[in-house]
Amino acid sequence: MLGLCMRYARNREEAEDILQTGFVKVFTQIDSFRGDGPFEGWIRRVMVNTAIASYRKNGRSIQVAELSEADSHSHDVGIDSLDCEDLLSIIRTLPVGYRLVFNMYAIEGYSHKEIAEALQISEGASKSQLSRARGWLQTKISQITAYELKG
Amino acid sequence: MNLKDNEFDRQLREKLHGFTPDVPEGLWGKIAARLDVDADGKSTFEVLPKSKTVPGWWLAAAAALVILALGFWINRPVEVIYLQGNTERADGQSLERPAHIPSLPREDSSNEGTPLVAVKVPDPRPKPQRSAPIKRASAVKAPVSAKHVPDRHVAVSLRNPKGGSVQPPTDTLKTYIVQVPSVDPPVVLDDIEEEMLATAPPSDSFGAGQLLNWVVGAVDQRAEKAVTFASDGEGSLRIDFNFGLAKNRKKK
Numbered sequence: 001m002l003g004l005c006m007r008y009a010r011n012r013e014e015a016e017d018i019l020q021t022g023f024v025k026v027f028t029q030i031d032s033f034r035g036d037g038p039f040e041g042w043i044r045r046v047m048v049n050t051a052i053a054s055y056r057k058n059g060r061s062i063q064v065a066e067l068s069e070a071d072s073h074s075h076d077v078g079i080d081s082l083d084c085e086d087l088l089s090i091i092r093t094l095p096v097g098y099r100l101v102f103n104m105y106a107i108e109g110y111s112h113k114e115i116a117e118a119l120q121i122s123e124g125a126s127k128s129q130l131s132r133a134r135g136w137l138q139t140k141i142s143q144i145t146a147y148e149l150k151g
Numbered sequence: 152m153n154l155k156d157n158e159f160d161r162q163l164r165e166k167l168h169g170f171t172p173d174v175p176e177g178l179w180g181k182i183a184a185r186l187d188v189d190a191d192g193k194s195t196f197e198v199l200p201k202s203k204t205v206p207g208w209w210l211a212a213a214a215a216l217v218i219l220a221l222g223f224w225i226n227r228p229v230e231v232i233y234l235q236g237n238t239e240r241a242d243g244q245s246l247e248r249p250a251h252i253p254s255l256p257r258e259d260s261s262n263e264g265t266p267l268v269a270v271k272v273p274d275p276r277p278k279p280q281r282s283a284p285i286k287r288a289s290a291v292k293a294p295v296s297a298k299h300v301p302d303r304h305v306a307v308s309l310r311n312p313k314g315g316s317v318q319p320p321t322d323t324l325k326t327y328i329v330q331v332p333s334v335d336p337p338v339v340l341d342d343i344e345e346e347m348l349a350t351a352p353p354s355d356s357f358g359a360g361q362l363l364n365w366v367v368g369a370v371d372q373r374a375e376k377a378v379t380f381a382s383d384g385e386g387s388l389r390i391d392f393n394f395g396l397a398k399n400r401k402k403k
Contacts, residue, residue, distance in 0.1 A: 003170040016178060023182045079162040084170035087163065106160040107167055134156060137163075 001047055006088055007103050008051035022050040048108060052118055055096055078145035090140050097121075098133035105130050214370045218363055225359055225388055359388055 002019050009015035025046050033042050079087070091099060100119060104110040105126070110118070112126040119126070360380035367376050377396050381389045 002172050002174055003167065006172060007167060016175065020178065020182050020185060024185050027182075027186055079159070079166060082166075084166060087166055088170070107164050134159060138159060 001043065003084075003088075004044060004047050005051065007091055007107065008048070008100065010092055014054075018047065018051050018054055021054070022047040025050060044108065048104065049118070052100065055100070079141060081145050081148065082141065086144070087141075090137060090144070093140070094133055094136065098129050098136070101126055101129040102133040102137070106134070210370050214366050217366050221359055221363060222388070358382065363388075 001022070002015060005015035005018040005022070006012065009018055022043075026043055029046075033039065082090075091102070094102065097119070101115055104115050104118070105112065112123045112130075115121075115126045116123045360382040363380040364376075367378055367380070371377060373396075375393060375396055377393050379391045379393070381391065
């Protein structure tokens with residue numbers, strides 16, 4: 001679960017804080033687990049909601065400025081050549097709104113409707129931010145892998 | 152969304168799903184500490200306030216205290232009133248008359264054993280005229296000072312009921328004229344009012360029994376009470392215990 005929190009947080013300390021708050025909610029609101037799905041999935045959902053609440057609590061806006069269009073989506077970005085720590089570092093560089101949408105859709109498997117309700121944005125904004133975040137990540141990963149290949 | 156996007160998402164998901172960073176030591180301790188604080192109801196969770204109910208034994212103790220206080224108050228020592236005159240106690244000893252009470256002159260020894268009847272001689276002075284009828288005697292609250300009331304001189308002659316009057320001692324008639332304090336009531340009532348007062352039914356005595364029954368009823372909500380109080384005509388308090396009720400309670 002700490003890995004999940006690190007994808008949503010800007011740094012490790014913030015990730016640990018989200019983890020603590022999330023587990024407190026898990027222990028105290030365990031009665032709300034209805035058992036209609038895996039328990040781990042319920043805990044992951046609690047952690048994601050805690051991360052979103054943490055951003056709202058700190059007064060950060062989830063709506064962010066436009067990312068510049070990624071220039072290329074066509075080539076293989078070479079994810080396999082990067083380890084998890086490097087991928088996490090790249091994801092953390094995303095602006096908050098993009099990072100949340102990308103994590104929720106691409107990693108956790110939420111639908112755009114669920115993301116729109118959770119982040120109180122429109123589905124169109126969710127799709128747009130996902131597309132821009134994905135393109136931006138692909139570009140960044142390509143740049144890093146190309147740099148490592150050269151070196 | 153094209154296939155390349157799906158493939159990119161899948162690769163990232165597989166890579167990051169298996170990522171399990173080391174959890175720092177003490178993290179679970181911090182979570183446990185926050186859970187302890189939350190369990191105390193001071194931070195995250197709202198704890199319903201405890202209902203303020205008075206324990207039953209407190210009510211019983213308060214009721215017993217009230218009953219004891221009332222019992223002491225009812226049986227409080229009463230001021231002893233000494234009767235004037237020479238009396239004899241059951242053991243034959245004579246009680247001494249206090250020094251401030253003057254003694255009447257004793258009769259002649261020749262008339263000893265003959266009952267005497269005191270006859271009031273009409274007061275020669277004119278009666279005071281009443282200015283206006285007074286309706287209620289309770290309206291007068293200020294005590295009448297004795298020094299403002301003039302003493303009345305009452306002449307008493309002794310008469311033998313068998314015939315003939317008893318001759319006073321040879322000294323003088325002054326011996327039989329004594330000064331007595333005025334016994335006139337502070338308010339002069341009409342004959343009708345005096346009769347109404349005399350024939351009025353006695354008022355109810357202090358309802359200590361009723362008060363105690365009310366206290367017991369407040370504590371014991373059952374229809375049949377374990378203790379009941381009653382006041383008789385003489386003002387004594389009677390306590391009745393329902394032992395059958397206590398036995399039934401033990402059986403339950």
